Structure formats: C-alpha cells, structure tokens
Amino acid sequence: MKKLNRREFLATSGAAASSALLPAGEAEASGAAPPSYDYAEAVLYDATRCIGCRSCQRACREYNGLAPEAGELNGVRFEMPAQLSEEHWMVLQVYREEPDAAAAEGRDPDWSYLKRNCMHCNVPACVSVCPVGALQKTDTGAVTYDEDRCIGCRYCLFACPYRVPRYEWVDRTPRVRKCNWNRACVRACPVGALTGGARAKLVAEAHERIEERPDRYVDHVYGEHEGGGTSYLILAGVGHDKLALPSISPSVRSSYVDPIMGSLPGWIVGMGLFLGGLYQIERRRRERESMRNGENDGEGPP
Template sequence: MRRRSFLKMSLGGAIGAVALRPNSAAAWQSRAPADSYAALVDLTRCIGCRKCEQACQQEHDLPLPMKSFEDLTVLDNQRRPDAARFTVINRYHSGRVNPEGQLVADYVKVQCMHCQDPACASACITGALSKTAHGAVHYDVNKCIGCRYCMVACPFEIPAYEYHDPLTPRVMKCTFCEQRLREKQLPPACATICPTEAITFGKRSALLKLARRRLKEHPGRYIQQIYGENEVGGTSWLYLSAVPFSKLGFIPLPNKPLPKLTETLQHSLFSYLWSPALLFTLLSGLFFFNRRKQLQQPENSAGHAGGDV
C-alpha cells in the first residue's frame, strides 16, 4: 500500500465513523422528574433561629454539636454542611439597613440543592447517587465504593465524607427527608419546624408559581430572581431574597445542566466504542505501514551497501 492511499483510506474511515455514529449530542435528554417535590426558602422570612439545624440533627440522628443549637454565636463564622450536619444557617451583612440606619442581617440556609439533573449522580460510577421521582438525590450506601467523585462534581460542594470512620465511611448530605415523607407523610423536618415558614414545601411547579406570585405582589421586598429556577438546569431547593444572591454566598452558575456537557462528550466519544475502535484501527494501520516500510528498507540498504563495496 502506498503511503498516500493509506492516509486517504484512514481519513475516509474516520469521516465515515463520525458520520455513522449515533447522533447522541443532540439527543441528550434531561432526566428531571416531571412532578417532583421541592422546597422554597424565603430568606426575607428567615430569622436565623437554627431550629432547622436542630430538627435535621434529630431526624437523622446525627451527632450533637459541641455548642447548643440555641447558641447563636456560631453564626459569627461562616460554616458549611459536613459529615455531622446536613444543613447550616449562615449570617450575612449585605449592607441593607433598617429605617433607623442599622445593619440588617440576612440568614441563608445551606444544604444539598437536590438538582434536577445532579452532577453528583452523573459522576457516580456505581449509581449510588440517583435522582428519585420524589425529587431527592438519593444516596445508596450499599452501592457506594467511596471514590468521592460526587464531592468533586457537586457545584455547591455539598457531599461530605466520614473521614473519621476508617471501616464504613459514608458520603453524608441532606436526604430531603425522603423516608419521612414516605413513611409519615410529613414534609422535611426543617420545613415543619420552621417558626416563620421560611421554608415552604410542595410540588416544584406549584412553588415556582407561588414564588412568582410573591415577587409580583411584593416587588419592593424581593429582588426579581428565583435562585434555583434555572441554575444548573434547576434545583429542588429554590430561594427568594431581598438582596442580590451574590452577596449571600450563592455562586453564579450556568443555566445548563452540568451533566449535559460531560455526558454528551462521553456518550458521543464512547458510544459503541467507536472512538477506541477507530484509534486502534489507525494505530494498527500505522503499525503495519511502518512494518512494511521496515521490511522493504533492508533490501534497499543492502543493495546500496553492495554497490558501495
């Protein structure tokens, strides 16, 4: 085979393979459940009492913290959910003042957002994390191998790991009280204990409608945004706020579901193993081409040598 014809052939093969591969790039489908539950957090109603943290600790039988839940000095520091607490309240001073000119605190509840298209579930190689029809991102400890890809994948940096437990460590995060709803027909513990109903629980579609209604009826009270409506393709926890979310520790995120890019890449490159097959075809072609060349060369060099002598 001539070098030119080989290159032509392999190029043709590559184009053919790309043309023939299943058109999965356009076929990426959101797997968001149609009629799932959600929670709407109205930050203008939150009084920072930390009752939600307490209810969460009791519901999930988590270890008691060093400082009592009634000790509000813990709000002096910014905290993150970890293996021992699924939700925390953080206090922010955004510069908002009351009529007397004093700073008004804003409290923000942080927990797993239960994304509609969760990046953690997409990254999980064993399917231990999955989005349920109920709306929760469910963690199955029996499938988990402890690779912690979910912790890297989560845009909100939520999943935590029981590093202190060397034998049976688990990934720890908010469960959305899935079991509580199923067995007791009760909303999440944080939602029922909240004294001011800063957390409203219901169907996601109904809550979005409710949130838009609040934005419309009290335009001066809120900024006109529902955080979680579109962020990373939508989340099950939605937020309303009086001040821009960027001032309250919310990170700006793209509206595209994060698994869209990674899954498209993976499914287009690896469907029917076409890309490895093509790679190895090319490599073996190259190998045979070079081998042939090598086999031909000694004759030529021998001829030359003979000529010289």
C-alpha cells in the same frame, strides 16, 4: 474565576476542532433539554419569612440521629454550627452587610438568613461523576446516597458546584454525608418559611410573591434555572452573590464531560482500525523487503 457557560464551551471545543477526543456526542448533548422534575416534590425556602429559630436544624438532627455540636456562646453551651459538616446536613447561616457601607448610603445594612443544604439538582454533578452510581437522582426529586455502592473516591465533593457533600474524614468506614430529602425541616418550620409541593407550583408561587412584594424580594428564584434547575428553591431579599451562593449558568454542568465520554466508542473503533491498517501496511512492507533480499527469517506473526 471566569465561568464557562455552555455556549463558550462549545465555542472552545469548536476552536479545538483538531481534537479527536472532543466533540462527537455534542449534537445530542446540546439538543436534549434537562429533565424538569416539575411534578416532583420540591421545597421553597423564603428567607424573608425565616425568623432564624433553627427548628429546622434541630428537626434535621433529630430525624437523622446526628450528634449535636458542642458549641459555646459567651460561656453557655449553645449549638450554632455555621458550616455544613458530616454531622450537620443543613445549617442556618446569617449574612449582614458591612454597616459602614450601608451608612454611607444612608440606610440600614442589608441582612438575611439562609438555610443551606443539598440543592437536589435536577441534573446533579455529583450523580454524573460518581463512578459506581452511589449517588442517584430519584423520581421524588431527591438526590440519594447509597453507602453500600460508594468506593470513597470523593469525586462528588470536588464536583458539586454548591460544595454540599461532606465526608467522614476520621472514620474507618467513611461515608459521604448530606441532606437526604426527608423534609423533617419543612414540617418543623413554625412560620411557613419552608413550603413543600410540586416544583412547578412552587416556582409559580415564588414568582407571585416577588410580583406582590417587589420591594421585599430580589427578583430571582435561586434554583429555578441554576445548572438545569434544583429541587430546593431559595427566595431572598438579598442577592445570592451576597449570600455566598455560587452564580451558575443554566447549562447542565455534567454536559461538559458528556461529549468526551460519548466520543469513546468512536475512539476505540477508530484507533483499532487505524492501528490495524498501519500494522498491515508495515507487515506487507517487511514481507516485500524480505522477499527482495531472498530470505525469510520468519518475521511477523502468522
């Protein structure tokens, strides 16, 4: 599907200049740079250092008191969830290239682990769509969820470009479930594939690693610019498209709807004046008419 970036969006809304509902707040929306959270706590995941032990996954489950998945591998009970769910707020996925495609080029197939969880965006779509502010981006870099505010509309599930939030579908008091940024996973990693620290420092470190070993990495720190940047950064030896991470333009996604919301006060005042004016004109016309007819049947309010 064609992705719309900020420039294209503005061009489209320009083409639709006839639309009274659109632009208005555009200038401020495009002028403001997204908050960087450069000095908030971030996490860098280096997929080339990851050995796939899933200590992080187990730490996540234990820290958050989540039930283990009753999985089975070759008849042995073995927990190996591959997808995020209400019980798995982080999962370790594996990508492996089609062996035939690689063999045709005379090389070993590409492969990589990928630790998936909430990206903790700098300007999260889920926070911008939540009608009651149950989701918040805090100063610590975390995107938090407050079930006491949530009304269960599930707009966040729809709006998240990374498709992270999960829902307790079979529950009478359902909640949205996702990573809560406790960083138990970082502490659990035995090989230093996960690094915690200030975001600016981690971005710099990621670029250093790429520079030192350009053969080892794809030259892309995923999360540095995506959708205005994220607090969870991914470094890998395989392109993000192969890892099924979405390609997201640097523009802030929530800005699509901000100009629309920003135009509302103007719309209310404008419509009020327009309708009031029309009504006055219409009432005068009626009064003149009834005077001409020499009768007054009490039309119109006083």
